[in-house]
Amino acid sequence: MSESIYKIGILIFPGVTQLDFTGPAEVLARMPDTEISLVWKTLDPVTSQFGLKYYPDAKITENVNYDLILVPGGFDCARIMIDPEVLIWLQEQSRSAEYLTSVCTGSLVLAAAGLLNGYNAGCHWGWAEHLKKFGANPTRERVVIDGNRITAGGVTSGIDFALHIVERKCGRELAEQIVLSIEYDPAPISGGVPETARTEVFDMAKNRIATLNKSGGHINMIDEAASKLFAI
Amino acid sequence: MSESIYKIGILIFPGVTQLDFTGPAEVLARMPDTEISLVWKTLDPVTSQFGLKYYPDAKITENVNYDLILVPGGFDCARIMIDPEVLIWLQEQSRSAEYLTSVCTGSLVLAAAGLLNGYNAGCHWGWAEHLKKFGANPTRERVVIDGNRITAGGVTSGIDFALHIVERKCGRELAEQIVLSIEYDPAPISGGVPETARTEVFDMAKNRIATLNKSGGHINMIDEAASKLFAI
Numbered sequence: 001m002s003e004s005i006y007k008i009g010i011l012i013f014p015g016v017t018q019l020d021f022t023g024p025a026e027v028l029a030r031m032p033d034t035e036i037s038l039v040w041k042t043l044d045p046v047t048s049q050f051g052l053k054y055y056p057d058a059k060i061t062e063n064v065n066y067d068l069i070l071v072p073g074g075f076d077c078a079r080i081m082i083d084p085e086v087l088i089w090l091q092e093q094s095r096s097a098e099y100l101t102s103v104c105t106g107s108l109v110l111a112a113a114g115l116l117n118g119y120n121a122g123c124h125w126g127w128a129e130h131l132k133k134f135g136a137n138p139t140r141e142r143v144v145i146d147g148n149r150i151t152a153g154g155v156t157s158g159i160d161f162a163l164h165i166v167e168r169k170c171g172r173e174l175a176e177q178i179v180l181s182i183e184y185d186p187a188p189i190s191g192g193v194p195e196t197a198r199t200e201v202f203d204m205a206k207n208r209i210a211t212l213n214k215s216g217g218h219i220n221m222i223d224e225a226a227s228k229l230f231a232i
Numbered sequence: 233m234s235e236s237i238y239k240i241g242i243l244i245f246p247g248v249t250q251l252d253f254t255g256p257a258e259v260l261a262r263m264p265d266t267e268i269s270l271v272w273k274t275l276d277p278v279t280s281q282f283g284l285k286y287y288p289d290a291k292i293t294e295n296v297n298y299d300l301i302l303v304p305g306g307f308d309c310a311r312i313m314i315d316p317e318v319l320i321w322l323q324e325q326s327r328s329a330e331y332l333t334s335v336c337t338g339s340l341v342l343a344a345a346g347l348l349n350g351y352n353a354g355c356h357w358g359w360a361e362h363l364k365k366f367g368a369n370p371t372r373e374r375v376v377i378d379g380n381r382i383t384a385g386g387v388t389s390g391i392d393f394a395l396h397i398v399e400r401k402c403g404r405e406l407a408e409q410i411v412l413s414i415e416y417d418p419a420p421i422s423g424g425v426p427e428t429a430r431t432e433v434f435d436m437a438k439n440r441i442a443t444l445n446k447s448g449g450h451i452n453m454i455d456e457a458a459s460k461l462f463a464i
Binding site: 025179187 | 286336357412426
């Protein structure tokens with residue numbers, strides 16, 4: 001019976017951007033015979049970037065093989081990029097998972113595990129350039145598909161990513177039904193990507209990211225991860 | 233100090249549709265000096281519709297006065313519509329809150345508390361007609377503003393709703409910055425509302441809702457709530 005369940009493992013970590021995975025989870029959970037597990041090193045509560053707490057369903061040490069691995073992002077993904085325990089777990093999962101996926105800066109974590117070397121990959125626009133340090137080719141599309149690596153852009157891209165997975169796994173009709181069920185007929189203020197944002201807004205957002213990355217030491221961690229990549 | 237904090241209280245309940253509030257929370261948390269609390273009758277974990285667990289930050293009996301009340305939806309909101317303890321709490325909050333808001337079928341809960349009588353209101357398209365039973369005027373807009381009642385359509389409407397709140401409270405520039413930060417440049421499959429969905433997809437989605445509502449007894453609960461409305 002459990003053989004017929006499609007197991008999705010979402011890696012969560014302290015500081016994770018919750019919408020990176022809660023958007024996809026809302027969509028992916030509507031696929032039949034699908035089980036979504038939040039996975040982390042311990043079962044202790046994990047506090048996301050702005051305070052919402054999540055309780056892992058499983059530990060990475062349990063060595064469950066997931067059919068689809070999803071890595072969400074967040075500023076603090078940089079800490080995960082230098083965490084051998086997590087990187088080795090991702091490498092192990094990559095041997096059996098049907099899909100390795102990420103949303104936002106989660107792709108940097110896949111990259112740090114050496115799993116995007118030579119692949120096209122999506123990422124939050126503010127961090128995409130760092131993918132090159134890991135041999136990945138940053139690609140400015142909302143959902144980037146390269147083999148069994150499916151990686152999405154920033155935060156809300158996760159919803160489009162998940163709908164792509166549903167269509168791929170279960171067909172267009174279920175994807176359309178879910179779109180209607182979640183009334184996904186967005187009416188955004190324009191400027192959701194650097195290409196359409198007003199210059200002053202882009203500059204402020206970019207400066208904010210740079211300031212937070214500097215105070216958090218994230219770029220140093222990314223560079224450390226890159227220096228270790230081929231030694232893992 | 234705490235006087236300057238903008239307190240947002242999100243009512244959660246068993247079976248809640250998590251994206252109804254996790255989308256808004258991701259946006260609203262980016263307003264300065266804002267505190268978001270998940271509120272329920274107890275501090276025990278609350279399991280959302282597809283299994284993600286949330287831990288309340290506060291109990292409704294604590295009688296905190298929130299500046300903004302947000303009620304998310306979900307099939308099981310019908311149970312909340314006949315829960316006097318929650319309805320009375322909402323009525324009490326309505327006396328001091330700056331905004332009473334909802335996403336998806338959460339507007340039915342506000343309605344059951346008598347708080348949308350005479351108001352235009354948004355709702356998930358599959359349930360909007362029931363608003364009339366509570367004296368509300370269902371309005372087919374993604375974000376419906378009527379006085380201090382701001383009510384959104386189904387699930388993903390919550391993101392647009394929250395950006396509206398940010399713009400209203402903190403100005404357009406911050407809203408644009410958040411749009412860019414969460415890369416809100418959606419690329420949906422068309423058909424996110426009944427008006428654009430393919431007929432067969434709409435029929436299947438409508439039938440699914442009807443079947444689940446029937447097996448769950450939700451419409452009976454909604455009608456019971458309506459019959460009690462003016463007696464509360």
